[in-house]
Amino acid sequence: MKAANAIQVKNLTKTFGEFTAVNNISFHVGKGEVFGFLGANGAGKTTAMKMLIGILKPTSGKAQVANYDITSHANDVKKNIGYMSQRFSLYNDLTIKENITFFGGIYGLKKATIKTKTQALINDLGLHDEANKLVGSLPLGWKQKVAFSVSLLHDPQIIFLDEPTGGVDPITRRQFWEMIYREAHKGKTIFVTTHYMDEAEYCDRVSIMVEGKIEALDSPKNLKTQYKVDSMNQVFLKLARNIE
Amino acid sequence: MNIIRYIIQKEFRQIFRNKAMLPIIFMMPLIQLIILSNAATFEIKNIKFGYIDNDKTPYSRELVEKFNASTYFNVLSDYPSAKMAKSAMLNGDVDVILEIPQYFDRNLVREKKTDLSVTINAIDGAAAGVENVYVTQIIQQFNKNVQVDLMLYDTVNDRPQTIETIPLFWYNETLNYKTFMVPGILVLLVTMITLFLSGMNVVREKEIGTLEQINVTPIKKFQFIIGKLFPFLVLGLVLLTVGLIIAKLLFNVPIIGSIFLMYGYTVVYILVILGIGLFISNYTDTQQQAMFIAWFFMVIFILMSGLFTPIESMPQWAQLLTEFNPIKYFVQVMRMVMLKGAGFTDILPQLAKTLLYAVAMNGLAVMSYKKFT
Ligand SMILES: Nc1ncnc2c1ncn2[C@@H]1O[C@H](COP(=O)(O)OP(=O)(O)OP(=O)(O)O)[C@@H](O)[C@H]1O
Ligand SMILES: [Mg+2]
Numbered sequence: 001m002k003a004a005n006a007i008q009v010k011n012l013t014k015t016f017g018e019f020t021a022v023n024n025i026s027f028h029v030g031k032g033e034v035f036g037f038l039g040a041n042g043a044g045k046t047t048a049m050k051m052l053i054g055i056l057k058p059t060s061g062k063a064q065v066a067n068y069d070i071t072s073h074a075n076d077v078k079k080n081i082g083y084m085s086q087r088f089s090l091y092n093d094l095t096i097k098e099n100i101t102f103f104g105g106i107y108g109l110k111k112a113t114i115k116t117k118t119q120a121l122i123n124d125l126g127l128h129d130e131a132n133k134l135v136g137s138l139p140l141g142w143k144q145k146v147a148f149s150v151s152l153l154h155d156p157q158i159i160f161l162d163e164p165t166g167g168v169d170p171i172t173r174r175q176f177w178e179m180i181y182r183e184a185h186k187g188k189t190i191f192v193t194t195h196y197m198d199e200a201e202y203c204d205r206v207s208i209m210v211e212g213k214i215e216a217l218d219s220p221k222n223l224k225t226q227y228k229v230d231s232m233n234q235v236f237l238k239l240a241r242n243i244e
Numbered sequence: 245m246n247i248i249r250y251i252i253q254k255e256f257r258q259i260f261r262n263k264a265m266l267p268i269i270f271m272m273p274l275i276q277l278i279i280l281s282n283a284a285t286f287e288i289k290n291i292k293f294g295y296i297d298n299d300k301t302p303y304s305r306e307l308v309e310k311f312n313a314s315t316y317f318n319v320l321s322d323y324p325s326a327k328m329a330k331s332a333m334l335n336g337d338v339d340v341i342l343e344i345p346q347y348f349d350r351n352l353v354r355e356k357k358t359d360l361s362v363t364i365n366a367i368d369g370a371a372a373g374v375e376n377v378y379v380t381q382i383i384q385q386f387n388k389n390v391q392v393d394l395m396l397y398d399t400v401n402d403r404p405q406t407i408e409t410i411p412l413f414w415y416n417e418t419l420n421y422k423t424f425m426v427p428g429i430l431v432l433l434v435t436m437i438t439l440f441l442s443g444m445n446v447v448r449e450k451e452i453g454t455l456e457q458i459n460v461t462p463i464k465k466f467q468f469i470i471g472k473l474f475p476f477l478v479l480g481l482v483l484l485t486v487g488l489i490i491a492k493l494l495f496n497v498p499i500i501g502s503i504f505l506m507y508g509y510t511v512v513y514i515l516v517i518l519g520i521g522l523f524i525s526n527y528t529d530t531q532q533q534a535m536f537i538a539w540f541f542m543v544i545f546i547l548m549s550g551l552f553t554p555i556e557s558m559p560q561w562a563q564l565l566t567e568f569n570p571i572k573y574f575v576q577v578m579r580m581v582m583l584k585g586a587g588f589t590d591i592l593p594q595l596a597k598t599l600l601y602a603v604a605m606n607g608l609a610v611m612s613y614k615k616f617t
Contacts, residue, residue: 055615055616083460090454093258093262094254102251102253103457103461105246105249105253106461
């Protein structure tokens, strides 16, 4: 395993009883890469991601994230990653500022750091008027942006985003990808799932998961050439159809 | 340590922000305290009392006269035979039958020992328990008189056990049941609120997905658990304080023992309850499930606490089970300290058991909380 990789996965499998949600997947993600993790509903994307972030134990196989083994060194993995769940997971009954304070606090940030980070975050997102409003009262797009920023508070090397743009409008999606790119330019590794094929085009490389297995993995350009189509959408449909 | 502080801060923010819960947390228990303490009185008046006097001596008549003088008893009739008395009880004409044996007086004097047979209609168990107390109390008082008389004849200085008395469960000198009930009901309220809040808390974060977000942070289990426990511990103590103030001002319940001791014990006790709550939280996926399980334990704990039914009258296996009932210990300690002024060494057995329980439950809570499943 090369140390230069941010994520290294080998034969990772997760079964729930008889059902195999993630079936023997292997891949790697290079440092600073924007890696798209695609797949239809129920393909096993979230399950795979939960194993990589150290909250779900693999049934078999190995994986290293930030050079730490995900089972034996889950806590070291956690220090080095940021995670934005598919389900919105900030506290709706706390304000933006209070959410930042809490999550910054439990990551062990110093009080002064939390203060400057809060200010920077509010400036970046232009949320001066909303900073003291309950998160629950914000529109979904804003909530997602705040959640993304909160997952970056402790300056992680690798960021896991599970459908960060699910259900938001095209403009917000655009802004969201600008934020993702800004982080990528800082050298951070992005591991992102999405259902929007236009977003897949923004990624350096994508994998397409079908029923627990990775069926294709390459840059969007190569995949289009390989399947002789001119959009990722068609690549996706072709793969999904072949399986059926 | 700082991490714990941030969790505590967040919990308090959420508690005080929840405008629907706050009144429930504080008003509901206090209303319950006021209503229950007034309603849960065990005073029973006009108990239909019958007797069979097989002795027919001044002593036996004096005993009957004691019952006649009591406001609780309505002395109805002198039955000629036990059989007739029993059939009267079957008809519901009489609640309590006292049978004074032949040679009652003579045995007392000669053998310093005699049996009195008391039959209580036990259709209503709780009422029977109370009637039992009244009867026992009157007989005990009578018993003392006899002893005094005897002492004149007999100079042997061992205290004669003259009448076999039934164990006394509800003894309360003034027979003021409010005084007796208030500390117990206060216990229930502190328990209910802290159990339900802690039981709901973690599972709620599971439901809304924030627990997952906490689990991807490098936070340690003990930090999380302590951060979660502390706010509810404080809440429980605030409830106790408000309850004690009401007990004192509204019900004039004496607080004889050390307040410090009471709070010290309560801290340990609440830790037990919070441990149980977190444990429930860890094993359930929805607030609804957690609520059902919390209620299950709550009902068993309350019914077997000795607050409404005396533990001594339970079957042996049930008495054994009550050893695992934290509410039992809290009720005992509150009554002992508040009403009797018990000190540290008096409550040491209860304190030790509660402490052991707290360690066990919180150990289980930490163990069953899995960041990594
Ligand atoms: N804890 C679990 N127990 C049993 N089955 C599970 C569990 N978690 C996930 N699954 C199943 O595993 C499969 C993959 O789920 P997963 O959430 O990983 O899919 P996904 O690719 O993220 O889908 P989506 O795009 O809808 O988010 C699904 O069929 C799901 O029902
Ligand atoms: Mg998913």
